[in-house]
Amino acid sequence: MDIFLQQIINGLTTGSVYAVVALGYTMVYGVIQLINFAHGEVVMIGAMVAFTVITSLAGGALPAPVILLTAVVAAIPVCMTIGYLLERIAYRPLRHAPRLAPLITAIGMSIILAHLALMVWGRNPKAFPQIIANPVFNIGEASISSVQISIILLSFTMMAGLSWFVYRTRFGIAMRATAEDVRIAGLMGVNADKVIAATFVIGAALGAVAGVMYGSYYGIIHYTMGFTLGLKAFSAAVLGGIGNLAGAMLGGLLLGLVEAMGSGYIGEITDLCQWSLTSSMLVEQCKDGGNFVLFGSNYQDVFAFLMLILVLVFRPSGLLGERVSERA
Amino acid sequence: MNKPESSPLLDALNLEVHYGGIAAVKGVSFSVMQGEMVCLLGANGAGKTSTLKALARMINSTGEIRYAGEKINELPSHVLINKGLALVPEGRGIFARLTIAENLTMGAYHRQDKAEIAADVERIFTMLPRLKERENQVAGTLSGGEQQMLAIGRALMGRPKLLLLDEPSMGLAPIMVAKVFEVIQSVAAQGVTIFLVEQNALLALKVCSRGYVMESGKITISDTAPNLLADARVRAAYLGE
Numbered sequence: 149m150d151i152f153l154q155q156i157i158n159g160l161t162t163g164s165v166y167a168v169v170a171l172g173y174t175m176v177y178g179v180i181q182l183i184n185f186a187h188g189e190v191v192m193i194g195a196m197v198a199f200t201v202i203t204s205l206a207g208g209a210l211p212a213p214v215i216l217l218t219a220v221v222a223a224i225p226v227c228m229t230i231g232y233l234l235e236r237i238a239y240r241p242l243r244h245a246p247r248l249a250p251l252i253t254a255i256g257m258s259i260i261l262a263h264l265a266l267m268v269w270g271r272n273p274k275a276f277p278q279i280i281a282n283p284v285f286n287i288g289e290a291s292i293s294s295v296q297i298s299i300i301l302l303s304f305t306m307m308a309g310l311s312w313f314v315y316r317t318r319f320g321i322a323m324r325a326t327a328e329d330v331r332i333a334g335l336m337g338v339n340a341d342k343v344i345a346a347t348f349v350i351g352a353a354l355g356a357v358a359g360v361m362y363g364s365y366y367g368i369i370h371y372t373m374g375f376t377l378g379l380k381a382f383s384a385a386v387l388g389g390i391g392n393l394a395g396a397m398l399g400g401l402l403l404g405l406v407e408a409m410g411s412g413y414i415g416e417i418t419d420l421c422q423w424s425l426t427s428s429m430l431v432e433q434c435k436d437g438g439n440f441v442l443f444g445s446n447y448q449d450v451f452a453f454l455m456l457i458l459v460l461v462f463r464p465s466g467l468l469g470e471r472v473s474e475r476a
Numbered sequence: 477m478n479k480p481e482s483s484p485l486l487d488a489l490n491l492e493v494h495y496g497g498i499a500a501v502k503g504v505s506f507s508v509m510q511g512e513m514v515c516l517l518g519a520n521g522a523g524k525t526s527t528l529k530a531l532a533r534m535i536n537s538t539g540e541i542r543y544a545g546e547k548i549n550e551l552p553s554h555v556l557i558n559k560g561l562a563l564v565p566e567g568r569g570i571f572a573r574l575t576i577a578e579n580l581t582m583g584a585y586h587r588q589d590k591a592e593i594a595a596d597v598e599r600i601f602t603m604l605p606r607l608k609e610r611e612n613q614v615a616g617t618l619s620g621g622e623q624q625m626l627a628i629g630r631a632l633m634g635r636p637k638l639l640l641l642d643e644p645s646m647g648l649a650p651i652m653v654a655k656v657f658e659v660i661q662s663v664a665a666q667g668v669t670i671f672l673v674e675q676n677a678l679l680a681l682k683v684c685s686r687g688y689v690m691e692s693g694k695i696t697i698s699d700t701a702p703n704l705l706a707d708a709r710v711r712a713a714y715l716g717e
Contacts, residue, residue, distance in 0.1 A: 318581065328571045
């Protein structure tokens with residue numbers, strides 16, 4: 149098997165999901181400088197709602213693609229409502245409070261949403277039903293499944309759609325104006341409450357689709373999944389430069405690729421039997437071409453956070469971020 | 477210049493602004509008639525900008541503000557442009573990361589008449605040809621004077637009845653100041669009522685018909701522009717004599 153090409157394909161798939169989730173973080177941060185830590189949970193609830201719709205409709209008269217579409221169409225408004233309520237109930241009253249207050253509230257909302265999901269869907273992992281045939285295509289010695297193709301295509305379509313919305317429509321211009329200076333935008337007649345609520349709702353809608361993509365790809369969902377997924381997508385947003393849309397997309401894809409490459413090669417790299425110094429100490433394990441791997445691919449989560457640390461140390465504003473002092 | 481009509485477009489009564497426990501504006505009253513161009517003079521820290529921000533509802537104030545006969549003290553700032561009240565803030569307040577065309581689009585954000593908006597953009601570009609050349613550049617790349625022009629052009633996109641201008645000459649080269657004031661005068665000639673805050677008293681009094689002088693949060697002198705130009709106190713304090 150061609151590990152390199154295969155991991156590129158896998159990395160692009162997970163990276164696309166990270167990118168779509170990262171957009172939710174970066175949009176909200178761009179407009180009100182809040183890290184909405186509950187966004188990962190919104191994605192999780194999207195996956196859970198889709199799971200419920202699919203399991204209750206599967207086996208009925210509806211064709212599988214229609215069921216999947218129904219699941220997505222059901223998950224989107226649920227997540228949009230949660231996104232709206234988060235802003236309205238939890239964050240809006242704290243908009244002029246010191247920045248630490250909404251941040252702590254965000255962490256609290258994340259915990260509350262996760263536990264609401266626990267109460268509704270239970271504590272066991274759910275097998276996300278694979279109701280559509282998933283043919284696999286070979287590219288040289290690597291392969292790509294139709295789920296992977298769909299995820300990549302859908303993500304890129306959503307990213308293009310969002311960019312069009314933000315850069316080409318009047319409301320998008322108003323969003324960017326509000327991000328730059330909420331009070332001056334107010335003088336132009338922009339209702340900041342509306343723009344901020346819309347930012348949350350749009351991010352949540354993208355998150356709902358990301359949740360369904362995640363479930364379809366990994367085949368398993370759990371009420372705690374929003375935490376790690378959210379943290380990784382947040383890392384992706386920081387990597388690209390938080391507040392910057394293109395940065396979130398780039399950061400997400402890059403993070404997915406680094407993670408895939410890392411988990412693809414870490415076993416090979418940390419095989420202690422390849423060096424004479426260490427293999428001489430591990431004679432028993434290394435004989436007959438055996439190996440002693442220090443870190444396996446189960447360490448893949450490390451790479452996202454390793455990258456986050458490296459970015460924070462060497463380029464705190466992110467790859468496409470502006471210098472912080474620019475906001476004068 | 478348009479002959480002032482008798483009805484006041486803007487009326488402030490006992491306006492007070494506090495920042496925490498500190499009073500920045502201590503009960504000022506003034507009025508601006510329809511079609512008039514009035515200036516508010518004063519040194520740094522006299523409370524001029526706070527007064528304007530209170531009028532545009534960017535900060536809270538006590539006392540009464542009446543615009544076109546309606547009390548606007550409690551309204552949120554984003555509804556004022558719909559009523560024809562626009563502010564060009566201190567330091568220009570353009571959206572540096574938006575293009576010049578997008579800044580103008582924002583100026584007309586509350587309007588729905590697409591064809592008229594497009595016509596207004598062309599009108600602004602004819603008045604300010606430097607902006608037309610750089611239509612699709614981000615506004616942060618403009619010089620200070622060009623940014624001030626853009627800020628005024630953006631406010632005009634809202635078709636205001638009353639234009640509040642906060643220190644349009646600040647930080648500009650003398651030649652640019654002259655150009656900005658030319659534009660302001662041509663706006664006034666189109667019938668827009670103007671309330672101008674300026675530190676440059678000589679310049680302001682040359683274009684305005686009346687003026688108020690503000691000192692440490694209070695209005696101390698109120699008179700016609702020619703009288704103020706002749707007033708010994710004004711000459712001593714603001715014209716360096």
